[in-house]
Amino acid sequence: MNFLTVTTKLLEGFWLSCIIFFFTLFGAMPLGLLVSFGSMSKFRPLKIISKGFVWVIRGTPLMLQLMIVYYGPGLMFGLTAFPKMTAVLIAFIINYTAYFSEIYRSGIEGVPRGQYEAGQVLGMTKTQIFFKIILLQVVKRIVPPMSNEIITLVKDTSLARVIALMEIIMVAFTYTTKGVIWPLFYTGVFYLVFCGGLTLLFGFIERKLDYFRV
Amino acid sequence: MPILEVKGLKKCFGNVAVLEGIDFSLQKGEALAIIGSSGSGKTTLLRCLNFLELPDGGSISVNDEIIFDASVPATQSEEEIRKKRLHFGLVFQSFNLFPQYTALKNVTLACELLAKDAADFKEDRKEILTDIENRAKLLFEQIGLSDKLYFYPHQLSGGQQQRVAIARALALNPDILCFDEPTSALDPELTGEVLKVIRSLADKKTTMVIVTHEMQFAREVSDNVLFIDAGVVVEAGKPEEVLLNPKEERTKRFLERYSNA
Amino acid sequence: MKKLISILLVALLLIPLFAGCAGSEDDDLQRIKKNGKLVIGITEYAPMNYYDEGGKLIGFDTEYAEAVCAKLGVKPEFVVINWDTKEVELKAKNIDCIWNGLTVTEERKENMAFSSPYIVNEQVVLVRSADLEKYSKKESLSGVAVVAEAGSAGESAIEADLPEAEYTAVASQANALLEVKAGTSEAAVIDATMAFAMTGPGTDYSDIVVSKDIDLMDEEYAIGFRLGSALVKKVDEITQGLLKDGTLKAIAEKYDLADRLISG
Numbered sequence: 219m220n221f222l223t224v225t226t227k228l229l230e231g232f233w234l235s236c237i238i239f240f241f242t243l244f245g246a247m248p249l250g251l252l253v254s255f256g257s258m259s260k261f262r263p264l265k266i267i268s269k270g271f272v273w274v275i276r277g278t279p280l281m282l283q284l285m286i287v288y289y290g291p292g293l294m295f296g297l298t299a300f301p302k303m304t305a306v307l308i309a310f311i312i313n314y315t316a317y318f319s320e321i322y323r324s325g326i327e328g329v330p331r332g333q334y335e336a337g338q339v340l341g342m343t344k345t346q347i348f349f350k351i352i353l354l355q356v357v358k359r360i361v362p363p364m365s366n367e368i369i370t371l372v373k374d375t376s377l378a379r380v381i382a383l384m385e386i387i388m389v390a391f392t393y394t395t396k397g398v399i400w401p402l403f404y405t406g407v408f409y410l411v412f413c414g415g416l417t418l419l420f421g422f423i424e425r426k427l428d429y430f431r432v
Numbered sequence: 433m434p435i436l437e438v439k440g441l442k443k444c445f446g447n448v449a450v451l452e453g454i455d456f457s458l459q460k461g462e463a464l465a466i467i468g469s470s471g472s473g474k475t476t477l478l479r480c481l482n483f484l485e486l487p488d489g490g491s492i493s494v495n496d497e498i499i500f501d502a503s504v505p506a507t508q509s510e511e512e513i514r515k516k517r518l519h520f521g522l523v524f525q526s527f528n529l530f531p532q533y534t535a536l537k538n539v540t541l542a543c544e545l546l547a548k549d550a551a552d553f554k555e556d557r558k559e560i561l562t563d564i565e566n567r568a569k570l571l572f573e574q575i576g577l578s579d580k581l582y583f584y585p586h587q588l589s590g591g592q593q594q595r596v597a598i599a600r601a602l603a604l605n606p607d608i609l610c611f612d613e614p615t616s617a618l619d620p621e622l623t624g625e626v627l628k629v630i631r632s633l634a635d636k637k638t639t640m641v642i643v644t645h646e647m648q649f650a651r652e653v654s655d656n657v658l659f660i661d662a663g664v665v666v667e668a669g670k671p672e673e674v675l676l677n678p679k680e681e682r683t684k685r686f687l688e689r690y691s692n693a
Numbered sequence: 694m695k696k697l698i699s700i701l702l703v704a705l706l707l708i709p710l711f712a713g714c715a716g717s718e719d720d721d722l723q724r725i726k727k728n729g730k731l732v733i734g735i736t737e738y739a740p741m742n743y744y745d746e747g748g749k750l751i752g753f754d755t756e757y758a759e760a761v762c763a764k765l766g767v768k769p770e771f772v773v774i775n776w777d778t779k780e781v782e783l784k785a786k787n788i789d790c791i792w793n794g795l796t797v798t799e800e801r802k803e804n805m806a807f808s809s810p811y812i813v814n815e816q817v818v819l820v821r822s823a824d825l826e827k828y829s830k831k832e833s834l835s836g837v838a839v840v841a842e843a844g845s846a847g848e849s850a851i852e853a854d855l856p857e858a859e860y861t862a863v864a865s866q867a868n869a870l871l872e873v874k875a876g877t878s879e880a881a882v883i884d885a886t887m888a889f890a891m892t893g894p895g896t897d898y899s900d901i902v903v904s905k906d907i908d909l910m911d912e913e914y915a916i917g918f919r920l921g922s923a924l925v926k927k928v929d930e931i932t933q934g935l936l937k938d939g940t941l942k943a944i945a946e947k948y949d950l951a952d953r954l955i956s957g
Contacts, residue, residue: 285778292785299787332528339482339522340542340604341514350541354532382775394867395738395887397896399874430531431586 224393224401231389232408235375238306238385242371245311250318257323268319275316281380284309288381306378310371317367325360326352329432358427365420369413435460435495435639436608442489442502443476450476452663453490458608461637465644465654465671469686473663474643478612481641482522483513494519494607521601521609526617527593529585535596536581539568539603546604571599575629591622595629602633609633611642627653647690651675659683721922725789731767733758734774734788738866739890740948741794742771753948757811758792760940764931776865777843780804783919790924791917794886796846801917806925809932810913811941813953815885816850818904819873819892828880829906834858838878840869847882850909855882867891870898882909886950913955 256268275283288305291297300308329352337347379388390402434457443451450473458464468474479485481492483500486508491501499516500507507516529538543564547553553560572578575595585593594614601609611630615623627649633640634653644650650657650671657674659667659682667680678684725731735742741754750771762769774782774791782788783805796814797807818839820828828834835857841847843862847869851860861878863869869881870891885903892898918924935941936956945954 285781289778289781289785289787292787293781296786299785330526330528332524332526333530335484336524336528336530338484338514339517339520340600341518342542342545343514344510346545350545351530358532380775380778382773384773391865391867392737394871395736395865395891396743397870397891397893397898399871399897430533430584432531 224398224404227389228386228401228405228408231384231386232405232412234303234378234383235372235385235408236412237303238310238375238378239372241307242310242314243368245307246314246318249311249315251322253315253319254322254326257319258326272316272319275313276320280309280313280374281377283313284377284380287312302378302381302383305381306383310374310378314367314371318364321360321363321367322356324363325356328359329355354427355432358430358432361420361424361427365416368420369416372413372416373409433496434458435462436641437493437496438481438490439493440490441477441480441487441492443473443480443485443487450663451480451487454660454663454665456658456665456668458639458641460639462656463634463638463640463642463654464656464658465642465650466658466660467644467647467650467686468660469689472660474660475612477660478522478610478641478643481608481610482520483517484522486513518604519607521604521606523594523597523601523609523611523614525613527585527590527597529593529597529600531585534582534584535577535588536565536568536572538585538596539571539600540564542600543568543603568599568603571602574602574632575599576625589622590618591625594618594626598626598629598633607639609638609640611640611644613643613645616645647675647687659686661686721789721919721924722927723923725765725767725924729767730770731758731762731765731790732770732772732788733793734779734782734791735771735793736776737773738794738887740886740950753812753944753950754792754794756944756947757935757941760935760944761928761931764934765927779917783917786919789918790922794884794914795917796884796912797915798846798849798912800844804920805917806920806922808916808918808925809929809955810915811932811955812886812914812945812950813955814846814912814914815953816847816882816909816912817885817888818907818909819870819881819883819888819901820879820904821873821876822900822902824879825902825904828904831855831907832857834880834907837880839880839882840872840878841882842866842869846884846912850912851882854909870901873901874898880904886953 253268253271256264257272259265259268284306287309288299288302292299299305333351333355334347337351342350375385376387378385379391382388386405386408387402390405393399393401436458438454438456441451441454442449454477456464466474466477476485480487487500487502489502491498493499498507499519500513506512530541533541544561547560547564569578569581572581575598577592577595577599580588580592585596588596598614614630615626618626623646627646630640630642631653642650642654654671657669657671658665659674659678659680661682667674667678667683674683675687678687735754737743740752742750742752745751755771758769758771772788774788779791783791791805794812794814795801797810801807818828818834828837831854834855837858838861839851839855839858840861840863841851842865845866847866848860848862851858858880863872866883866887869878869883872878873881874897888903892901892903916928932941942951942954942956945951
C-alpha cells in the first residue's frame with residue numbers, strides 16, 4: 219500500500235472529520251448560549267425545558283443520538299432519512315449545544331453579583347454592563363473548560379462512522395479489510411497534529427487574557 | 433433645605449421585613465454614620481438608596497425633588513432609576529473593581545459611556561475623553577495613587593483597590609457618596625489608608641452616608657450618627673451624644689457588646 | 694416531574710428502534726421503479742465490493758447487482774453502511790437491500806427476506822503460521838482463545854463446530870484477524886472469501902494462514918431484502934436468466950469464485 223495514496227485517502231476522510239468539527243462549533247457555540255440563558259431563566263417552564271434538554275442529551279451517549287437522528291425518521295415516521303452528513307451535524311450540534319450551555323452557565327453564574335451592581339450604581343445600562351464588564355470575564359472563565367470540550371469534539375468526530383460516514387477512522391478500517399493495518403494507527407498523527415494546533419491556539423488565547431485575574 | 437430626605441422607607445424579602453419605615457434627612461456637606469449590628473438593615477438601607485433593591489414603601493427625595501416614591505410606579509421604570517441613581521455613589525465592602533480594566537479605566541469607564549450619549553460627543557470626542565482622563569488623574573492625586581494609574585486591580589493591595597473604588601464613585605460627581613462598610617474586607621493594617629481618604633473627603637465637606645463598624649472612626653468623621661436596629665431608627669444625633677451618652681437602652685446594649693468584642 | 698417526562702420521551706424515541714415499524718406494506722418493486730434506483734447496502738471488502746486502483750467500485754457483488762439492475766431497468770446505488778446496524782438500515786428504508794456477501798442464517802431470516810443463495814460460503818480458521826502445526830485439528834482449539842465477528846456466520850460456525858473453544862466476539866472480521874496478528878487471540882474464524890483477500894503476500898497478514906484441515910460447516914451467501922418484499926421473487930427470476938446466459942459465471946470467473954457459484 220503506497221504511503222502517498224493512503225495519506226491522500228485518509229486526508230479525504232479527515233476533511234469530513236474537519237467539516238463535522240467546524241460546523242458543530244459554528245452551530246453549537248451560539249445555540250449553547252441560548253440554552254444557557256434558558257437554564258438561567260426566571261421563567262420556570264423555559265428553565266425546566268432547558269434543563270430537561272441538557273439532562274437528556276448529556277445523559278445519553280452521542281452514539282445513540284446519532285442513530286436516533288439517522289434511523290429515527292425512517293423507523294418511526296416512514297420518512298426519508300437525512301443525508302448522512304446532515305444527520306451527523308444535527309446530532310453533533312444538539313449534543314455539543316448541551317455541553318457548551320453548561321459551560322457558559324457556569325461561566326456567567328461565576329461572575330460575582332458585585333460586578334453587575336458596580337455597573338448599575340455607575341449608571342450603566344444592562345447592555346453596557348454585559349458587553350463592557352461581564353462578557354470578557356465570562357470568556358476568561360470559560361476558555362479552559364471550552365478548550366477541553368473542543369479538543370474532545372475533535373476525537374468525537376470519529377463516532378460518525380456508526381452510521382458509516384466515511385470519516386478518517388472508517389477510511390482506515392477499509393484498509394484493514396484489505397489486510398493492511400498501519401493506516402489505522404497512522405490516523406493518530408492527523409488527530410495529534412490537529413489537536414496540537416488547537417492547544418497552541420487556546421494557549422495563545424489564555425495568554426492574551428492573562429493580564430487580569432477573575 | 434436638606435439635600436436628602438428619606439421618608440417611611442420599607443423593604444421586605446419574602447415575609448421578612450428588613451426595613452420597617454426609616455426616616456432621616458441629610459444636609460449638604462454632612463457626613464452621616466449609620467451603625468447597627470449585622471442584620472439590622474443598615475446595608476439594605478444603603479442598597480435601597482442606590483436602587484440595588486427597590487423599596488416596597490416610602491419615598492426618597494433629593495434637593496426637594498421626589499426621585500422615588502413606592503406609590504408612584506412612574507418613578508420605578510428601569511430607565512428612570514438608571515438616571516436617578518446617579519445622585520448617589522456607592523463604595524462597596526468588597527470593592528468590586530472591574531478586573532479587566534486598569535485603575536484609571538475603572539475610574540473613567542462610566543464617565544465615557546455617559547459622555548457617548550451626549551449629542552456633541554462625535555465632534556469633540558478627543559477633547560471630552562482627555563477631559564475625563566484629566567479629571568480622573570486629579571482624583572488619583574487625591575487618593576494618593578498617581579503612580580498606579582495603569583495597574584490592574586489584582587496588582588493592587590486591598591487598601592489601594594478600595595481607594596480606587598472611592599475615586600470611581602467620585603468620578604460621576606454624585607450628590608451623596610455612600611460607603612458600605614468600606615474597611616470590613618481589609619486586613620487591619622490596610623484600613624488606615626482608606627479611612628484617611630474618607631476623612632479627607634469629610635474635610636472637604638463631601639456629603640456622605642457611611643455604614644461602618646469602626647466606632648472610633650464614626651465618632652471622628654461624622655456630623656451625625658444613626659443607630660438602626662431591627663429595621664427602625666432607634667436613635668439619631670451628634671456622635672458624642674449617640675456614641676458616648678446614648679439615651680436608648682438598645683443603643684447602650686449595642687455599644688457595650690461592641691466594646692467587649 | 695420533568696425527569697419523568699424526559700424518561701417517557703426517551704422511551705418513546707427508543708421503542709421503535711427495537712420494535713421496528715409494522716404495517717408499511719408499500720410494494721418495494723413499485724417503490725424502486727418509481728425512484729428509478731435500487732439502494733444497495735454494502736461494506737467495502739474484496740472480492741465482493743471494493744475499489745480498484747482508479748477508484749471505481751468493482752467486485753463480484755457489484756457487477757452482479759449492476760447486471761440485475763440493468764434487467765430491472767433501475768440504477769444501482771451503492772451505499773456504505775455500518776454492518777452492525779444493517780437490519781436497522783433496511784427497516785428504516787435507508788437501503789432497499791443488503792448485497793454484500795451476506796450469509797444466510799436462521800437468526801437473520803427473522804429480520805429479512807433472502808433471495809436464493811448464489812455463492813457457497815465457507816468459514817475458515819486462521820492462525821499464525823508458526824502455530825499451524827499446533828492448531829491443525831478441531832480438538833486442538835478446545836480451551837484456546839478464538840475470535841469472530843459478533844453475529845457473523847463465523848460465530849455460528851464456532852458455536853456448532855468448536856463449542857470447546859474460548860470464544861470472544863469482536864466488532865468486525867478485520868478486527869478478528871488483528872487479534873490473531875497481535876497475539877491477543879490464537880485463532881480467528883472468518884469468511885473464506887475475505888480470508889483469501891486479506892492474507893498472503895503483500896499484506897500485513899502474510900504470516901497468518903488458513904488451518905486447512907479444520908473443516909467447518911458450509912454456508913451460503915444471498916441478498917437480503919425487507920420482509921415481504923416483492924423484490925425477492927423478481928431478483929430470483931432475473932438471476933435464473935443470468936445463470937442461463939452465462940453472465941454470472943463470467944463474473945464469478947473474473948473474481949476467482951467460479952467453483953463457489955451456485956448454478957442450479
